[in-house]
Amino acid sequence: MTTTEPTKAPLLIDSQYLLGTLEAAQELEIDIGEVLDQCGIPKRLLIEPEGFLSFTKVARFLDKVAKEFDCPQFGFLVGKHQPPFSLGLLSQVIKLSPNLGSALSCIDKYIPLYSQAATWGLQTLDGKVALTRRDRAGRKESGVQSRNLTMVQAFKAFKVLCGPQWTPSAIYFAHRPLGNTLTYERYFNAPVYFDREYDAIVFPEEDLKHPIATADAVLLEIVQSHLSSLLGGYKPNDDIVTKVRYHIRCRLGTRTCNLESISQLLAVSPRSLQRMLAKHQFTFKSLLTSVRQEVAIEYLRDSHISLIDLAEMLGYQNVSAFSRAFKNNVGMAPDHWRKTQS
Structure with a gap:
């Protein structure tokens, strides 16, 4: 994938x-208030997330809480309490796929559009399959809590x-055991092994054929085409409008499709970005x-997608908001x- 931001920019x-x-x-x-302050993370973001944070800062915060309060499974507990995590169009592709393997x-293929911290892949292990996660930094013991969270x-x-x-x-898990390992085994309902080469979820190979109830082959092809067009990123010398349009397309339907978040991705202030666009x-x-x-x-034009799903994909609060916006721009309801296209 083409690098779209300066290499010195933080993850x-x-x-x-x-x-x-x-x-x-x-x-x-x-x-945890004092640790939040020490790590420079506003407490309000734990209630109403907005924009991005430095991955290093987040990993340091989780590790610091675990150490200072002697709770070695803190990241694991955070993951247990989390609501479902949305990845915009990638979430749509997953739901539209015919089976787990797909x-x-x-x-x-598409995770690089949404996560810079790690790489994911599939590996065959003696008749079983492992979904593996490897830290881009390649370190096993730093950021342990964030890795636990991600695996949950x-x-x-x-x-x-x-x-x-x-x-x-x-x-x-690639790291050493943390706390009572029975806690992990009860939650995952499976054997848990530590000090491995990578973090992974291992499962029977036949599970790859497990059908997904929301599969839709026609719509899947269209969404995949959309995402594939974004994999190349943009060229460093592209104008600011092209860059902003790229990031908007990547993040439609997510919390980070807004001025503040995309300014962070471009390493400028919101006010500066508005001036550049002006x-x-x-x-x-x-x-x-x-x-x-x-x-x-x-x-x-190209699919039978429902207005409810399309409104969600585009990041509108509901169908009514989408319909009003579409009518204002096109002159008729979607x-x-x-x-008329039929």
Whole structure:
């Protein structure tokens, strides 16, 4: 994938990654306020996530809480308390895939659009399959708590795709054991091994064929085409409008599709970004509206996607908000416009 930002820019992570932190702290009866201040993380982001945080800062915060309060499984507990994690269009692709194997292949292909911290892949292990996670930094003992959190997220995603009765064959962690290992085995309902080469969820190879109830081959092809067009990134000398439009398309339907978040990705302040866009006679809002309209037209013209799903994909609160915006720009409601194309 083409590098889209300066290499000196810090790795960023969606601030919703820390949802569940307050609940975990409450369960442990600890006050994490001072550690949040020391790590420069506003407490409000644990309640209402907004924008991105430095991944290094987040990993340091989780490790610091675990050490200072002697709770070596803190990241694991945060993951248990987290709501489902949305990845915008990638979440749509996963739900539209015909089976688990196809969904995991999509994650392997498109995750670079959404996560810079680690790489994921599939590996065969003696008749079983492992979904592996490797730190880009390649270090086993730093950021242990964040890695625990991420593995719980992945496990929850399997449960959504395969049903609540699904269980893995084993769980691997690259780090040393933390606390009472029986806690992990009870939660994952599987053997848990430590000091492995990588973090992984291991499961029977036949599970790759597990069908996904929400599969839709026609719509899947369209969404995959959309995501594939984004994999190349943009060239460093592209103008600011092209860069902003790229990031908007990547993040449609997520919490980070806004001026503040995309400013962070471009390493400028929101005010500076607005000034840069103004030189091209654009505002962030006008670009967001334009991209949403383009994508809406593509899906209404080329697929049978429901207005509910399309509104969610585009990041509108509901169908009514989407319909009003579409009508303001095109002159007719989206369902009426679709009929004219038929």
